[in-house]
Amino acid sequence: xxxKEVGGGSLTDQSQFLPLHTRAxxxxxxxxxxxxxxxxxxxxxxxxxxxxALLHTTTVVSLLFLLADAxxxxxxxxxxxxxxxxxxxxxxxxxxxxxxxxxxYPALDxxxxxADPYKEPPISVVNTALSVMAYDYxxxxxxxxxxxxGGSQLTLFAFMExxxxxxxxxxxxxxxxxxxxxxxxYFESNPSSxxxxxxxxxxxxxxxxxxxxxxxxxxxxxxxxxxxxQELEAFSRWTDGxxxxxxxxxxxxxxxxxxxxxxxxxxxxxLVYVSRGKGINLPHNFKAGALNxxxxxxxxxxxxxxxxxxxxxMYSNDPQTPLRALCYLLDPSMDPKLAYVQFPQxxxxxxxxxxxxxxxRHTFQIHPTGMDGLKGPIYLGTGGFxxxxxxxxxxxxxxxxxxxxxxxKSIKSRVILASAHHVADCNFESQSQSQSQxxxxxxxxxxxxxxxxxxxxxxxxxxxxxIFCHPKRPAFLGNSPxxxxxxxxxxxxxxxxxxxxxxxKYSPITYGTxxxxxxxxxxxxxxxxxxxxxxxxxxxxxLPQLALLNYVSIFPKISDPWFFVYIFCFLGAYGQDxxxxxxxxxxxxxxxxxxxxxxxxxxxxxxxxxxxYILKSIGISTFGFNVTSKAVEEEQSKRYKKGMFEFGVAxxxxxxxxxxxxINLVSFLWSxxxxxxxxRIEDLLxxxxxxxxxxxxxxxxxEAMVLRADEAKMPVKITLISIVLAWAxxxxxxxxx
Numbered sequence: 001x002x003x004k005e006v007g008g009g010s011l012t013d014q015s016q017f018l019p020l021h022t023r024a025x026x027x028x029x030x031x032x033x034x035x036x037x038x039x040x041x042x043x044x045x046x047x048x049x050x051x052x053a054l055l056h057t058t059t060v061v062s063l064l065f066l067l068a069d070a071x072x073x074x075x076x077x078x079x080x081x082x083x084x085x086x087x088x089x090x091x092x093x094x095x096x097x098x099x100x101x102x103x104x105y106p107a108l109d110x111x112x113x114x115a116d117p118y119k120e121p122p123i124s125v126v127n128t129a130l131s132v133m134a135y136d137y138x139x140x141x142x143x144x145x146x147x148x149x150g151g152s153q154l155t156l157f158a159f160m161e162x163x164x165x166x167x168x169x170x171x172x173x174x175x176x177x178x179x180x181x182x183x184x185x186y187f188e189s190n191p192s193s194x195x196x197x198x199x200x201x202x203x204x205x206x207x208x209x210x211x212x213x214x215x216x217x218x219x220x221x222x223x224x225x226x227x228x229x230q231e232l233e234a235f236s237r238w239t240d241g242x243x244x245x246x247x248x249x250x251x252x253x254x255x256x257x258x259x260x261x262x263x264x265x266x267x268x269x270x271l272v273y274v275s276r277g278k279g280i281n282l283p284h285n286f287k288a289g290a291l292n293x294x295x296x297x298x299x300x301x302x303x304x305x306x307x308x309x310x311x312x313x314m315y316s317n318d319p320q321t322p323l324r325a326l327c328y329l330l331d332p333s334m335d336p337k338l339a340y341v342q343f344p345q346x347x348x349x350x351x352x353x354x355x356x357x358x359x360x361r362h363t364f365q366i367h368p369t370g371m372d373g374l375k376g377p378i379y380l381g382t383g384g385f386x387x388x389x390x391x392x393x394x395x396x397x398x399x400x401x402x403x404x405x406x407x408x409k410s411i412k413s414r415v416i417l418a419s420a421h422h423v424a425d426c427n428f429e430s431q432s433q434s435q436s437q438x439x440x441x442x443x444x445x446x447x448x449x450x451x452x453x454x455x456x457x458x459x460x461x462x463x464x465x466x467i468f469c470h471p472k473r474p475a476f477l478g479n480s481p482x483x484x485x486x487x488x489x490x491x492x493x494x495x496x497x498x499x500x501x502x503x504x505k506y507s508p509i510t511y512g513t514x515x516x517x518x519x520x521x522x523x524x525x526x527x528x529x530x531x532x533x534x535x536x537x538x539x540x541x542x543l544p545q546l547a548l549l550n551y552v553s554i555f556p557k558i559s560d561p562w563f564f565v566y567i568f569c570f571l572g573a574y575g576q577d578x579x580x581x582x583x584x585x586x587x588x589x590x591x592x593x594x595x596x597x598x599x600x601x602x603x604x605x606x607x608x609x610x611x612x613y614i615l616k617s618i619g620i621s622t623f624g625f626n627v628t629s630k631a632v633e634e635e636q637s638k639r640y641k642k643g644m645f646e647f648g649v650a651x652x653x654x655x656x657x658x659x660x661x662x663i664n665l666v667s668f669l670w671s672x673x674x675x676x677x678x679x680r681i682e683d684l685l686x687x688x689x690x691x692x693x694x695x696x697x698x699x700x701x702x703e704a705m706v707l708r709a710d711e712a713k714m715p716v717k718i719t720l721i722s723i724v725l726a727w728a729x730x731x732x733x734x735x736x737x
Contacts, residue, residue, distance in 0.1 A: 020099065020330070032086075039569075039576075042568050064543060068540060075529065077522070081518075081522035089470070102138055109304040110309075111147060112129055113310070121216065122154055128314060128315040130169055131182035133271065154221070156273050162254075166255070171266065172201050180317070249275065252273040274293065277424055291309065292442075300416060300419040301411040306388065313479040324469055339386065340384045342379060344364050344380070345381075348477040352589075354590045355645065356597055357594040357598065365470065372468035376466030381450075381453075448500040450501065453501065488653045495606050495613070498530050498531055509522075531610050533598070538602065545667035546733035546736075548684065549667045550734060551674055577595065578591050651718075657698075701714065
């Protein structure tokens with residue numbers, strides 16, 4: 001390998017023999033391929049059985065079951081793309097020194113997004129920022145930009161406090177080489193041996209936390225907290241007409257590299273607060289719009305060639321994470337079309353058995369591993385290291401990573417700040433034809449509530465690739481909802497965004513399979529059509545049960561060979577899902593809860609999200625965008641740790657669940673009674689097994705409806721409405737059957 005310039009450094013001859021990373025297929029790949037062939041035969045046989053039944057007699061019920069199984073077959077087929085070439089990678093940070101000197105590392109801009117100080121507590125966002133500011137990375141090459149899309153002075157105040165605390169926290173972390181560089185996580189871990197200054201640092205952190213939380217609780221920034229005229233002037237922009245949806249751009253440089261120093265005399269990284277301008281009648285494009293504003297603002301200030309995006313609660317758990325990303329970004333043998341390195345979303349604070357399936361192991365770990373063997377994983381919305389040029393050029397137009405700073409001009413200078421405010425203005429993207437390309441040809445893509453998935457999909461359509469880096473120590477740790485309603489509401493919002501991708505002009509099932517490749521297109525199709533799981537789940541949650549109430553058999557008898565085809569399809573799909581989760585480090589109890597919540601989401605958030613998408617498509621307004629709350633009440637947290645579902649609100653999201661639970665319970669009891677009276681268990685066994693399985697999965701709902709008395713129980717209003725709906729369904733079924 002010849003000597004080559006990479007990021008300003010030169011390769012040594014030794015680097016020829018010291019790989020920066022390795023890649024290997026997972027051991028069970030061959031088994032996946034064989035099983036796919038066998039299972040495909042079973043699916044074809046099942047569909048053939050449906051067509052035979054339709055030829056014999058065509059009813060609404062038989063057509064609905066054909067639809068359900070056709071959707072299941074489609075989703076199974078798209079999911080196989082993840083299983084054809086799953087890979088695992090390993091990086092060797094110690095070899096990085098042979099590729100580039102530390103002084104030649106590319107500059108890194110970190111984007112942290114937040115939108116609501118009451119749903120995303122500022123102290124949590126502060127912890128995320130402090131954890132990345134303390135990276136094992138050249139400080140002069142590190143800049144952190146905080147996007148406050150709620151335009152809250154509470155968030156700005158929190159980061160003013162954080163900037164002061166950072167001058168003590170960063171040298172403490174580096175001096176003692178601690179791994180936990182998120183202050184909250186570090187002090188909660190109760191290290192066995194404190195370093196001499198630990199108590200003093202903890203006291204400083206607690207004072208900062210109390211000041212921030214007091215300000216959030218009161219909603220007022222006391223002048224007593226201001227340390228200078230400059231700080232006081234920063235808050236003068238919040239006038240009476242300033243609202244979260246209508247305000248000018250606010251950009252505040254809190255720390256400047258080369259100007260501000262820590263207590264040890266070392267320079268601090270840049271820390272910049274950004275609240276883009278918003279206008280009432282102008283589209284702001286949610287998180288994608290906020291990220292694009294950060295792209296432009298950072299370009300005027302630091303213009304680093306590498307960008308890391310993080311959610312407000314996703315703190316760094318490994319100070320060497322940027323170096324892991326560089327093992328790919330600086331590798332001269334790596335495909336120049338590499339767009340980003342994606343790290344998995346992993347969550348802390350999830351209870352022992354993960355009752356809500358919040359870990360989402362398939363979505364955030366297993367499926368990205370499967371895509372890594374193709375063109376690369378989707379962008380997960382956080383934990384992605386991007387090449388900046390990805391957002392402005394085609395793969396053929398890009399060059400190697402180079403230092404892209406704008407010279408020695410201070411980022412606090414009037415010229416720089418004026419330029420930054422200009423590009424953060426709410427009218428910027430509509431001012432000229434070239435600027436109107438934002439969200440279509442430039443930056444993060446508009447057109448879907450799931451801007452992360454859509455952006456990565458369009459990048460792959462343009463020829464870019466990505467890599468999944470999954471180290472043993474999680475690179476980032478974040479929060480998962482501990483409130484069931486928040487969890488369902490989050491999935492409802494995703495469902496709308498995913499369907500926007502599924503049925504857009506560039507649908508993965510048509511455009512993606514042709515433009516990227518067949519398997520990658522199917523992977524994106526699986527994600528985008530995810531909400532249509534609601535079709536088979538809803539049909540199987542109601543029709544067999546209503547048939548039982550009318551004593552009608554709709555599945556093959558035990559003596560019928562087709563009985564075993566149904567059994568194999570069920571056990572095969574569930575068995576493969578179980579093995580995947582176990583092999584990835586999951587547990588049996590977590591798998592059980594995951595499949596239960598999958599069914600609950602199918603009935604609730606997938607279904608309602610799909611209806612909202614249809615209404616939105618025909619111009620009827622819906623609920624709109626909601627930020628998922630990261631704030632947790634103490635009593636709610638206690639219930640969650642005990643494994644208790646959190647209901648408590650009379651939400652439409654619960655109606656399908658309670659209605660299905662009631663119908664399943666009544667149909668099971670009725671069918672058992674009828675069997676004792678009339679026999680015929682052979683005819684109804686498959687239906688009874690299905691209903692029994694559904695009943696077991698509905699236990700948290702029965703418990704919340706009848707047995708619990710706490711404030712998180714199922715509201716009586718929801719239970720009563722569900723009883724009426726269940727009765728209405730029964731009356732309708734008595735006509736259909």
